Amino acid sequence: MLERLFGPRSIALIGVSGEPLSIGRQVLRNLTGHGYRGTVHLVNPRLAEIEGIRTYPSILDVPGEVDLADVAVRGPLVPDVLEACGRKGVKFAIIHAAGFKEAGPEGRELEDRILRIARAGGIRLCGPNSQGIQCSEPSYPVYANFTFVPMPPGRVSILAQSGGVGETLKLHLYRAGLGLRMYASYGNEADLGLAEFLDYFGNDPGTRAVMLHVETLKDPAKVLAAAARVAARKPVLALKAGRTPEGWKAAASHTGALLEGEDSAEAVFEKAGVLRFRTQEEMVAAAIGFSEQPCAKGRRVAVLTNTGGPAVIAVDECMAAGLRAADLGPETRAALGRVLPPAASLANPVDVLATAGPEPFGSAMDILLADPAVDSLLLVFVTPAFVDSPAVARRLAEAAAGSAKPVVSQVITLDPAGEAVRTLRGSGLPVFEFAESAARVLAALSDYPALAARAGAPAAPAAVRPSGIAEILGRRRKGDAYLSAFEAAKLLDLFGIPAAPPIPIAGRDGLEAAAARAGFPLVLKADSPAIVHKTEAGAVILGLKTSDELRVAFDRLTAAVKDDPEARLYVQSQAVGGREVICGLKANPGLPPTLVFGLGGVWVEALSDIRSRLGPLTAEEAADMIRSIRGFPVLDGSRGLPPADLAALDRILVRLSELGTAVPEIREADLNPVLVFEAGRGALVVDARIRVAL
């Protein structure tokens, strides 16, 4: 679909100027300087020729077909240019100019206008506010971008919302001696957006990994679908900027996103199986790893070094990133003992000592890579003045090149472009400046296979909408409202979620009958549209053990709600024991609802030990959410308490997810608390607040 954008047979540079230090001229230099093989036409109404190339006054004067127009005119001139492009039959246009939706209401209008013109003319737009696109395909390189980083061919493609970040990412691939496969600065996404580009890169056989820089998602649902498709086949790495309120504010003013919008990017990426990074440096390092090395089949890492201290740091960082130290078998140790000097350390990390030459060092790597207990290898290599380090590097490169296990390295050497580094990099062994970076790269190479499996796994089955829903929701007026306790209980029941049933009280005389149904001890509650937080509103009286106590409480609560005509009192059996947890559901405009799980109780809630994930949840996802809270030891029996009924909890979360999918009218559901009893004894929703919008 985007073949003629990334591989245009002819390009018209519209707005290229007489000023050599200008955007259009830089695009021209990049196209010609990077071997573009198609035709470049220059459009300028005032100059007859530029850099010895003849110009045309208008795109309409250009002979032949034009696949791509690179538009470097100022924003207000873009509509006319696009109209002409449409008449000419141009297929794609890159709009570099800024000053559109990010610049306020007038810019937003201008953006809408150019989109209408493009649609009418059959043009697909990249931008506005785009640096451009690149494709390094050796048979047909295209550098239609005004940046300065050279474009040797490579295996990593980049999609960046910000050109400055895209440039930083390209720069650091280049610094590491790697090339680039494809690049798009997708700008304001007036037409073509992140999802289309991502799918295109996903289908490109030359792209081994994709890096994303995102500030705000314009169409989260489309991105979720595309990212999951691509992540199942190749690693998608993402950096979400604007993750603090201040950063988000800065991003919004910069991209023209609405500040009130939900920031769903992290949730979308998690759901889709995207590898998420916090810093540009970590992401580029991981991309280098994916470009050059296979993924790891497991999490057991061996560290091989000729200097002890950095290896300790490497071990620390590997463990912190979720890897495990490979436990070297006796055979491996014996083999190492045969090739290494007596003072060497044969346990993991294996220290061959600074004096080690090519043979012991390289043999040690051979031995470690052959050990089935080793899934990946981190090399820490200092180049001492008293060792032939280039020879060591050659031997290590040889050892690593033959392996199906990933190997990455920290090299401590004076010249970062010296022979040792060039040798290793030339053989595909990534070289980093710090052990910490290398460790995190191995972690990413070890994380991806599980993410790919998840991204490729069948989604949760579609939930069926039970027929009883209409009855529950049917009586309501349009608008937002909380369901009553009775309605909420019915809804939960329709989805098989166990809840303590609210038992209505038929006046003061009905107390005995209600109490008989609930059984003592019981709880008296008042339900009303006006009461959102029952406990805070004093609308819950706990621990009623006798009919007398119940009567006193009933009179008290009746008096308390006497001014609320909609208030209804009810009793509930009071569950004894159990640990409090919270299950929640929150609708996302344009996306599936978010499920939330956490430990309950005011103290624990204050610690925000919660996990949230986009639905619909598979059983595995629900189980993973529950097991990944920090306080999980309170539930699994390891903190002195008997194990809780996790299976019952898993079921509740999955069914809540089904409820959210089947009843999109729900804006928010808060099951709080849910009591989880000991294993085999189930779990019970004690209070549920459900808000719907009709």
Add this chain to the structure above:
Amino acid sequence: MLERLFGPRSIALIGVSGEPLSIGRQVLRNLTGHGYRGTVHLVNPRLAEIEGIRTYPSILDVPGEVDLADVAVRGPLVPDVLEACGRKGVKFAIIHAAGFKEAGPEGRELEDRILRIARAGGIRLCGPNSQGIQCSEPSYPVYANFTFVPMPPGRVSILAQSGGVGETLKLHLYRAGLGLRMYASYGNEADLGLAEFLDYFGNDPGTRAVMLHVETLKDPAKVLAAAARVAARKPVLALKAGRTPEGWKAAASHTGALLEGEDSAEAVFEKAGVLRFRTQEEMVAAAIGFSEQPCAKGRRVAVLTNTGGPAVIAVDECMAAGLRAADLGPETRAALGRVLPPAASLANPVDVLATAGPEPFGSAMDILLADPAVDSLLLVFVTPAFVDSPAVARRLAEAAAGSAKPVVSQVITLDPAGEAVRTLRGSGLPVFEFAESAARVLAALSDYPALAARAGAPAAPAAVRPSGIAEILGRRRKGDAYLSAFEAAKLLDLFGIPAAPPIPIAGRDGLEAAAARAGFPLVLKADSPAIVHKTEAGAVILGLKTSDELRVAFDRLTAAVKDDPEARLYVQSQAVGGREVICGLKANPGLPPTLVFGLGGVWVEALSDIRSRLGPLTAEEAADMIRSIRGFPVLDGSRGLPPADLAALDRILVRLSELGTAVPEIREADLNPVLVFEAGRGALVVDARIRVAL
């Protein structure tokens, strides 16, 4: 004290060999290649000359005084060499060889032996297992180290337990265009250790900041004292390696530390006001900041950029590191509006746009640095192909150089050694590859002043040992034991720590009297040396409201402990309400005790929301501990609960610290739970377990 180690008038290289690729020869090259101005003597019993320099068969044949012996012989030969050095009157010796305490019992013995020889001969040792030392003092440079990184003069000194990490740190100062002031690879610390070196660097007027790499502390108390002295005057930056169990194991095998030892380094550094870092890269970046820029007077940062996306990332990372976005005043915005184009962004981050030339860009920096609402500035500077970037860099360098506020930068440019970068660095403006690094550097420059003030503040006053202690402890046998509930209560009382008093019961007939003193509701407990965790042992019966209930409970508990002759039953008034917290004390061999604070209850304990800090605590430190737990909102009134009596809690923690200092016999005290009531109503220790060792 170490003047003749870092500035030796004459150096003897002992064990320098005929092999050019050897440790001794590398030291020789480094000394002569870096302009050493003293005399170098070569000692080799087999060769008459090396590199044209005559050798002596023994140190005893060397003419004149020798300040420093650089000993490159193998471990087993070291004792004889040191004996001769002692006879010669050598003042300092660097021992490069490994194979000492880190290599097992024999090595440990060898290390003890060389230390005895050195002491007998009046020699101070650096090492063994040391790379060496360096001092770049321009009038007298000394590079007595076998590493390869050049040594231009600089303002940062380095102390590294691992030579490989030391080399990495030196390398990255060098890569950033900076020099080094002093360096010591302090190795096994058989004699001279981290504390002595740190004090020496602290007293060196040429050292502006010190970087530490530490795996294990040999003498934590000495390091604590030295680090606090130095941190009060100049920033001390530390990286603790071996922070995961696997890393610690690797470090222990590498340094010869005992695995069972307490890993107190992080606690020591925190107490001393040391800036702690997790990665080498972050620490070097911060050191570059301290070397080149002033500290910030506050936490309000302005970001100035010519490319929006990286600025958003900079803002994110600044906020995550605890900085605040400077709120630019209307005057500043107006001034920016006068110099910047209309499309520029005048809010923080200020975006001058990629097309900005020297004047608007530099003026914008002038304006921001002049704003009193700005404490520090982060510059993000891309060098577009269409701008005269060297001229921009000159103008920016000029703007930053005149300011008393710190400025650091990310520069996105093709050539990391190009003119723009050289211009900025030459003017003292640090340049980093990523906005994230620059942000963290500014955070360090903003953190240090408070740490320095704390390090320089008077310590907590010495606690007085009340005379009653002897009576409480006097009756015990030698060894470890728990105090009885009665003894523990007395001890707390001596230090003014409010606790619910245990009221002894004089048999079944004494129940009424005991109950009358405690008042209902009350708690019945059994106290015995055999019972450590009362609740788990079933030795606590809560909520007794009447004499009848008490009698039943008494009979039950009496029966339960009938086989324990030391068990004593007592009652305690049952406190009503209050929030549960935990205060603890733990002795550290060779260091002051550690104080612990956290929220209580099994769920919250499982979340490990605790803070610990070395005592003795000042009131400020105690208050800071309490306020820095994640769950603090539960105590301060912001989570819907009334504010708790924080003043009472602060007092308990300070007094527990005094107790720990005044009664060093205490191994461990666990006040759990402590109930904190509403503001003004105090706090009360409900149960205390105190273990002493006599």
